Amino acid sequence: MGLELRQLRVVRAIADEGGLTAAARRLGMAQPSVTQTLARAERAVGGVLFRRGARGAAPTALGEVVVAHARTVLDAVERMTAAAARHREDDWPAAVRIGCAPGLLVAHLSVAVPLVAGSDVQITTATGAAGHVAALAAGRAEAALVTRFLAPGAARPPVAEVHGEGTLRGAVVAVEPLFVGVSDRHRLAARAEADLAELAGERWCLPPGADDGLGARLAEACRRAGHPVAVRVAEYAAALTLAREGRAVLPMMPGSRTGPGLVLLPLRGEPLTMETVLHWRSDGPLSEEWIRSLWEHLVRAQRDIIEAAPAYRAWLADHPHWRTTPPGPAALHRPCG
Structure with missing residues (x-):
């Protein structure tokens, strides 16, 4: 049998x-x-x-x-099914267009989308969320994978409320704590975690032109920690250099690979979190079944690839209450409850 x-x-x-x-x-x-x-x-x-x-x-x-x-x-079965469906449906795009904010899951889309859709994928990457969402709403993209940043206690409004598009839907892929990249010579580099208040007086590096809320959320979190935030705008490569030299610190995804000279420092109490959301249009060409399959591939990559990073894996082991990914596609997810 x-x-x-x-x-x-x-x-x-x-x-x-x-x-x-x-x-x-x-x-x-x-x-x-x-x-x-x-x-x-x-x-x-x-x-x-x-x-x-x-x-x-x-x-x-x-x-x-x-x-x-x-x-x-x-x-293989999912790819065959998707390819068969694409040949039955005249409105299925020859290449699925997806807009993405920079993130660790973006690279996986080039594998996951052809696997799920049975067609090519065209990925556009740019900072911020508004441009990707606007392209999706206007029909210039079939999906978007974007991030937004939240401080503790901040409400997570549904996607349609955030973007004002009645046909726009979203499913949370992951909610993650943000760590801080510091020089390996930093006074806190050897710590398992630190309070945000202990970084008072540091200069933070943020990317230019992003509209994802990171700057506002960082300022709010620092205010709650009892100190103002000092920000320097720099492209990612320059920001990494400044951090390695001890001239700045920068918020980083917990699954990041840092390389020599840089340490990922977790923050006690998760004062900053990042939410990754897959968007699509309910009146678009992508079916609910297709979206769920893509969402499952992204969640699997989150667990098997991103959370395998040593610093992230150690943090998750020390925080068993944290649930990065939801049990199914949903517009809202609370990782601790």
């Missing part, structure tokens, strides 16, 4: 989510059905695929082999 696609989807979901309950929620199945499907898959391959414990389900050696092949098979 061979493995069925349903069983492969369950095996992949358990591996992605780390447990049967979360896998059931992601697949829209009852947990007993997930348990039964897993049992049938294990009978088909002749061995145990996951070891279950208090911390969830971890793949066995056999499970790792099956999970890897399940991903390959399901990716």
Whole structure:
């Protein structure tokens, strides 16, 4: 007896989510059905695929082999299905156009979109969110992957309210704490984390021209910490040089690879967070099923690639309450609740 696609989807979901309950929620199945499907898959391959414990389900050696092949098979099936749908639908774009703010997930789109859509992808990268959203609303793009920054306690209004577009929809891919890039000679460089107040008097580097709210959120967070913020505008490469030389500090994504001379310093209490959102138009050519599949690929890349960075992995281990990714595509996600 061979493995069925349903069983492969369950095996992949358990591996992605780390447990049967979360896998059931992601697949829209009852947990007993997930348990039964897993049992049938294990009978088909002749061995145990996951070891279950208090911390969830971890793949066995056999499970790792099956999970890897399940991903390959399901990716191929999804690509075939998308390609067939594209040939049936005259309005499907020859290349899916996506506008992106700079971020660690952008590179993955060049792999994920052709895999999901069965077509080429055209990616436009620029700082800020407004231009990408405007292009999406005007039909010059099919999707957008953008970021916005929030301070503790700040409301997260739905995407349509933020951009005033009734047909614009959004699904949160990740909510992450921002770290600070400091010189490895900085007085706080050896600390596991620091209070934002301990960075009083530092000069912060921010990118030029961004409208994503980072400058305003940084100023607000510093005000709450009891000190004003001093900002220097610099392109990213120049900002990295200034930080390595100890002449500035800069907010950085926790999954960043820093290179020599620079240290990622986590901030106690997560005073700054970054939200990554996938946008599309409800009246556009991309179906809900297609969007969900792309969202799942992005979430998987977030977990398997970005969160594998040593500093981020260590921080997540020390903050088990934090849930970077939501259980399913949704316009709002609270990582701690």
